[in-house]
Amino acid sequence: MRTGGVSQTVDPGGASAQIRDAAVVRFGRDGFGAGLRTIADDAGVTAGLIVHHFGSKEGLRKACDAHVLALLRAVKEEALTDTDTGSLLARIADIEEFAPLVRYLLRSVQAGGELAETTAEHMIGDAEAYLAAGEAAGVIRTSRAPAARTRLLAYQGLGSLLVWFTLHPDDGDDARFTASLREYVQTITFPAVELFCQGLFVDRSMLEEHLLHVPDPPADGADA
Amino acid sequence: MRTGGVSQTVDPGGASAQIRDAAVVRFGRDGFGAGLRTIADDAGVTAGLIVHHFGSKEGLRKACDAHVLALLRAVKEEALTDTDTGSLLARIADIEEFAPLVRYLLRSVQAGGELAETTAEHMIGDAEAYLAAGEAAGVIRTSRAPAARTRLLAYQGLGSLLVWFTLHPDDGDDARFTASLREYVQTITFPAVELFCQGLFVDRSMLEEHLLHVPDPPADGADA
DNA sequence: CTTCGCATTGAACGCCTGTTTAGCCTGCTC
């Protein structure tokens, strides 16, 4: 109904918004190799109009990037900070309306590029805030390399979600995508909690060995 | 010298092997969107010959998949089982000769498909063996959901490496790729050891809470 | 020496890509 293209009576935001929305969906489904004509068909317009509005395909993608980023930022504001950023994303995608956004975001991380970096930094920031709050509340252990730990957790959370996403292809079916993410959370939550609570090794000998060999643990994990 | 294409005096394995090797390098560098003519140029042949030998582009990719998988399997046999499969991959890629193979593998995981699944299963198998050995030796804690824990660790290891790989593009420079992976290991090792030794939370209350809500933790993490 | 077979080539094909261009058609302004 929304993507009909023929009967947009209210026309929310004009045709360019409609194109952008269709592009987010199509890019998320098929990746960024999707053709302009396909997107144009989805939006009920022509390929030329896309170029007319966005200059080029890259312009369209940047518009999508900005749109998705802004929308997810707004949504995240309302949600409480979650234990795991991957779980947070999955929970957001559970709201049917936002599934395409999350899918677009994952495709974007998969493909690399500016939004991928922004997303990673964003998740690192989230993790940092969560860890700091936990440390202050006394429920999270302090680390000898806090920044590196933050980065590790963010990469692990985003990365395992990405691997799951890559390995469980939905055929553009939002319901399947949502169900898959739900299954991901269900599969991963318990072992994650277990790992975070009791670690993996029975003693700290390995850690102390590392501390001997590298007296100065990496202070940060930032680069570029 | 090896990829010269003009002066293959010994011709190891024939031209089809040469094409395959060039394809592994080019696919690893540019992704699977790389054109047949580009690969043909790299190998010093024509696009038609590739199709003649491999039937189609997909046939070429499958040949690359099989080749890379066989080669990395052979290499891994020689190496001792490492703590982390990501570290193992990085260490293999450190041998200059194998960097293109690892890059191809990561591209493959990034793109999804059969080799991605095989790789994931492979890493899960490695992790399982490592964890079982550790449990038997009494250095690794037992889990209430061993299979799910194994899967989590494999996904985290592969996923964080993949995110790093995506976020740190080398321009097809093997040295940069190798250096990047080395930096990855260096960045991630300490916080990983710390996490595995002491966990993240100061007590087990969160775990016990989960055990109350879900009296039967997920026995396995397998699907499909 | 001839003949066969196979690796290999270069050109062509049809399709799809992003982009450009010319023109239409609507609605607003004077």
Add this chain to the structure above:
DNA sequence: GAGCAGGCTAAACAGGCGTTCAATGCGAAG
């Protein structure tokens, strides 16, 4: 009502894609 502006379309363009095909050259077998 005339004229202009701009959203929008259809067609064409140049280039890349994977694939096909006829023809070449070479090396081995008879």
